[in-house]
Amino acid sequence: MAIHPLEEILHPRAIAVVGASDSGGRGSGFLEPLIELGYKGHLYPVNPKYKEVMGIKAYASVKDIPGAVDYVISSVPASQVLGMITDCAEKGVKAVHLYTARFSETGRKDAADLEIEILNQAKKAGIRLIGPNCMGLYYPGERIAFSEGMPLESGPVGLASQSGSAIHEIVDLAVQKGLYFSKAISYGNAIDFNESDYLEYFAQDPNTKVILMYIEGVRDGRRFYDTLRRTTASKPVIIVKGGRGQSGTRATASHTASLAGSMEIWETMVRQAGAVSVRHLTELIDVAAAFHLLPPITGRKVGVAGGAGGSSVLAADLCEEAGLDVIPLPAEIREELKSQGSEIWDWIDNPADMSIRIDRSWAVGDMLKIMAANPNFDLLITFIRGHFHGDREKVSAETFLEQYRLDELGNKPLLAVIEEHRLRGNDDDEQAWIQELLEEVKAGLIAAGVPFYPSIERAAEAGSKLVDYYQRRESR
């Protein structure tokens, strides 16, 4: 297989940041995270106004840099881009990431014309473009980031997003679920590399297992469909479409100059291509966490345990409405409960309402264990609700999680619901302690391969989308 054109430019030995300054705005904004993450290649600030920027020697032009430069980040104004590309061409630069904006997305003809001229000039010079109007590359493995505070950890998630601010949000959400990225690329107006190139890249990237996309408009619909369909045969692709309605379409035009198109056609296309469609970034990460931690699931029969009263009833409703099948408790489980001497063997059902237990000696973990051993269930959902309150000496994340018997559930996929509003301390001090313990509980769940959600509907919807994908993949 030929090396992907993006693969060739994503391992730069030297990066020049054109328009770098100590101003504190975006001029320094690209240099700072590279320094912070410890980018190992050569780093060259370029700005004719300064001798040095952030303590690093600066150059007046890309041409003046003594060593080779393969990757340039441009934060100069739009009017200076053509000149900069000329310099890059002379220098033998392979790729330019244009943070520079105010092109076609402004809706102004002169700005759109300039964008085309830049593309033509870059093509002639053999320079590939990321953007314009985008944040570019986050690649923790190469220690490349575009904002401070982006995690140094790598992970199996690949992300291509037209919006850079969406990447910030997605990364923030992901980190809280223990999800990290192979690469994330913000690609803005996509005048050269477009959605299909980035998707194709992640499809062949061995470090990427789950692909996420935020797309406002597609440059080449036919190619995208084909690429998507090919990719989903081996990797899940989860897509948020921005600009679905009338007003959103207006907003995409001024954001990344995209034409949004009809949502019905889009949804049909995504479905037929075997990808997963979600409505917003929170759902994107909900579903990504399920794909990250759970094995392939191709059945919809769910067992629910750990709720009580009304919340058990609503859990059943919400699971069903998400497309899962809340089957009655299998007869052999009733028999097992009966043989264990349970008083409620003929009364307890699925969802297992823990408030009707008479004998408190068995807990939610016992029910989970019984459900996990039963082949009728394809997946399980449990509420994480035990009491954090009480004697702090005796409670740890470990003892807390023991009641769920996670190591006795075999390979049965489990999703957890942690309703944090139910786990509040009586004062600030206790609250801080619970918060800390909760972080450890979450880490414990991740380590046990259990994705967690703040509500039953979000758990059920994530689980159901996962099944959607594997069912469609299986039926191809």
Next chain:
Amino acid sequence: MAIHPLEEILHPRAIAVVGASDSGGRGSGFLEPLIELGYKGHLYPVNPKYKEVMGIKAYASVKDIPGAVDYVISSVPASQVLGMITDCAEKGVKAVHLYTARFSETGRKDAADLEIEILNQAKKAGIRLIGPNCMGLYYPGERIAFSEGMPLESGPVGLASQSGSAIHEIVDLAVQKGLYFSKAISYGNAIDFNESDYLEYFAQDPNTKVILMYIEGVRDGRRFYDTLRRTTASKPVIIVKGGRGQSGTRATASHTASLAGSMEIWETMVRQAGAVSVRHLTELIDVAAAFHLLPPITGRKVGVAGGAGGSSVLAADLCEEAGLDVIPLPAEIREELKSQGSEIWDWIDNPADMSIRIDRSWAVGDMLKIMAANPNFDLLITFIRGHFHGDREKVSAETFLEQYRLDELGNKPLLAVIEEHRLRGNDDDEQAWIQELLEEVKAGLIAAGVPFYPSIERAAEAGSKLVDYYQRRESR
């Protein structure tokens, strides 16, 4: 107007807790919160096994209590209820709350028959019943609660719920949005007072402005529709129906012995009666907070400000999908921006994407102020996103909120979106500080009459449900 039968029994001068014990279970569970909240009437534990319970003199039977008793809480087993009712009849008790369960909800004929016998006996004795199989009354004004930690504060929300655990969840969620209750009543199997009685009661209760209901099954559909339609003419009623699907129906049967019925008929009925239907408890409180803080809104034209990039685009989509109308930025606002010298007067739109500001001297609050003054907008939504990071000495909830200019928005309804995952500290210490500040920010928003939500879709959906109600009320 006649005094409502419930009004007559909700101000007891003396409460007897039958089956009270020091055991730590529910036997003491009803006594403890009454002591904790400082119930002002006489409190009598009843249990032949003890001389005193929780430091209070206990009696062998209700009959043995020296003073008058108007309200009895029963936590004795089902088999002892008939005898207890006989004692209550002799004592002249007006109402019995039957926490006692294991009646028709078990699905056993003998248990269901006993339930009917109890009702008949109580009727003969002129005793009214709350329940059975329920947690009963939470009435902070009378210092009556059924669990420890229930807030002492009263508020304008009335809640009738078949499920007691749902009340715990609803109260937990509500407190975090500054919502408090006039009364909350868990009514379980509803053999005597039913859904219509509780609704009717809240309809006439001057301390209740917003009515919430969690219903699994309706005892008398015709009466409920009529009562609901009458009530919604003056007060919003927001209803969660538990047991909507096949499995949920199964769950309601074993939870409160309710027959769920068809969801299509239910939804039509709720709509025609002018009430608001929601899917789960979180949405219930989302909508309740909107009704609590916002004035009546009968138009759907929303202005959105404070997002950036992709999140602005998705904000437009999610508002539209929730049923709001994200109108283009009115021409007169463009003119105003132009006259102020804005460089993006012809580019910025609604949602106002704050990432395209060139001149950073104007902030989201300026945009909100301009939108608030414009009659084209019926309501506004803003993202609360300012930077908490930086110099702690300089940042307070007050200075933080100043950027939103809440006191310059006139009467324009505003909903806020606080995405807490975007407001994370760099370490535990900073995180704790941000958390504390956030609590103050939320309190500031509540004081300013601004309900807040963790996501744009939840804000938009709550706002839209509010408009639904007032539009239907207006068109009657």
